[in-house]
Amino acid sequence: MMEIFGLIKQKENRKLEFKVELPAADKLAKTACAFSNSQGGYLIIGVDDKSNVIGIDPDKVVESEEYLTSVIYDHCYPLIIPEIYTYTTQDKVLLICQFYSSSQKPHYVKRKGKLNGTYIRLGSSNRLASEETLISLEREKRNLHFDSLVNYDIEVTEAQAHQLFSNLTHRLNEKASLSLYEKLKLICDERGKYFLTNLGIIFSNKKQIFFPYAKIECARFKGVETKVFLDQATYDCDIVEAVESAMEFIKRNIRLGATIGEVYRENRWEYPLLALREVLINAILHRDYSISGSDIKVAIFDDMLEITSPGVLMIDKEKLGFGYSELRNPHLGVLLKRLEVIEQWGTGFSKIHSIVQGYPELTVEIDDESSFVQVKFIKNKSSQETAQETAQETAQETAQENTKEMVLELLRQNPKYTKSDLMRILAKADGTIKEHMANLKKEGKLKRIGGTKSGYWQVLDG
Secondary structure, eight states, rough: OOHHHHHHHOOOBBBBBEEEEEOOHHHHHHHHHHHTTTOEEEETTTTTTTBBOOOGGGGHHHHHHHHHHHHHHHESSOOOOEEEEEEEEEEEEEEEEEEEEOOSSOOEEEGHHHHHHHHEEEEEEEEEEHHHHHHHHHHTTTTTOOGOOOEEEEEEEEEHHHHHHHHHHHTTTTTOOOHHHHHSSEEETTTTEEEEEHHHHHHHHHHHHTTTOOOOEEEESSSSSSSSEEEEEEEOOOOOHHHHHHHHHHHHHHBSSOOOTTTTTTTOOOOOHHHHHHHHHHHEEEETSSTOOEEEEEEOSSSSEEEESSSSOOSOOGGTTTTTTOSSSSHHHHHHHHTTTTTTOOHHHHHHHHHHTTOTEEEEEEEEEEEEEEEEEOOOHHHHHHHHHHHHHHHHHHHHHHHHHHHHHHHOOOOOOHHHHHHHHTTHHHHHHHHHHHHHTTTTTTESHHHHHHHOEEEEOO
16 A cells, blocks of 8 residues: 555656546546556546545445446456555545556457557557557567568578578577578578568668668757757668667767766766667667657767667566566567677666766666657756856857868868868768858858859858
8 A cells, every 4th residue: 555655646657647536438448448558557536637635535435436347347348357446545535446467458448449449558648559559469469579570571592591691690600591590580481481570671681671760860969959960870780780880979979088076087988888888779679660660869968868769668667677577579689699789688777777876977767658768868967067068068169160160261272172072171070061061051151153063162251
């Protein structure tokens, strides 16, 4: 019962919903299906949405319990059996309806049917499940995993398979063979014909065709908003190589040697690289590859660094870092373990928490209130840090202005210079030169005369 005492002090979330009074039958059915299709949760009746305890009529407890039971039984399919009980606090009676994550998913509102009546819990609201989510719930019921599903559109010969996975077998330091590919769930043998699984596609040159979103997008923004890019890159290569490339991007865009006081050693990055790498590995391991059009994102701002991965958490956020593990892509997990990318399942967030303890100036937050999981490394503000950041921003702005002037001067000297020439001479990234030239054109200081190959730049000094 102490758990309920703690819950009523919280705000509504993906596992908690408050109602002042018994909800209408349709709303109750939606909530029952949403919690059962997700990670379970509590419907607490007698509390308002600001966590104020109102209570229910003690004389109507039995009647209310019967209402909850009959509505859920009559309106939901397959059958949902919650725990219903009372809890007394502040001399007021609350009615608790506790739902559990079901093995009979998807549950739906009978009168609406499966397609239009299946709900999931996102944040503090019940949302109609998308077609992709519905298929995912069906797979979960049948204990099928997306990474092991066979794509019968991609038949491969033995020679083609060896060619597709040569890089992978080289890293595994194992002899290439069809039996190895089958064991790793990269291919499936169907009556003497070999077809790629989704995992096989992800690790082959077919990835760009079938999973073009299985990539990492990185961006460094100016300030604390996403208005201006200072640097950006897309890594759609092998997903393991993409992690290392993303780490290089991060190192290129964060400070080295940022110290506070004398307790930190020299050459200390402003964010813990080992923790960031663990988050990225978790992102490629646990992301939902069935969600089309969404990729892993790394966003760096002045005040924080965040990594976003498509798909909801498979376990409660509170259990992260305590050895709990439930893999959305277990065969990918086996492969990453054999590649020694991960050591042991369920230890990633434990490592992250341990590493971040050495960074008291950072706070790590995990946002799982949507169909994405976002891990944020947020800088704690202090007057000293604020002053340092202000000075640094001023220096950066000055450097930016100097670069703009150098671009203009170079184009005065040679109007035929290309963007690549400017990048080479100034030793600046593609995104940096592109941004400066775009700003100069907006400011009316630069104009393009003629086409891309035969034209030239005109510097407008007026």
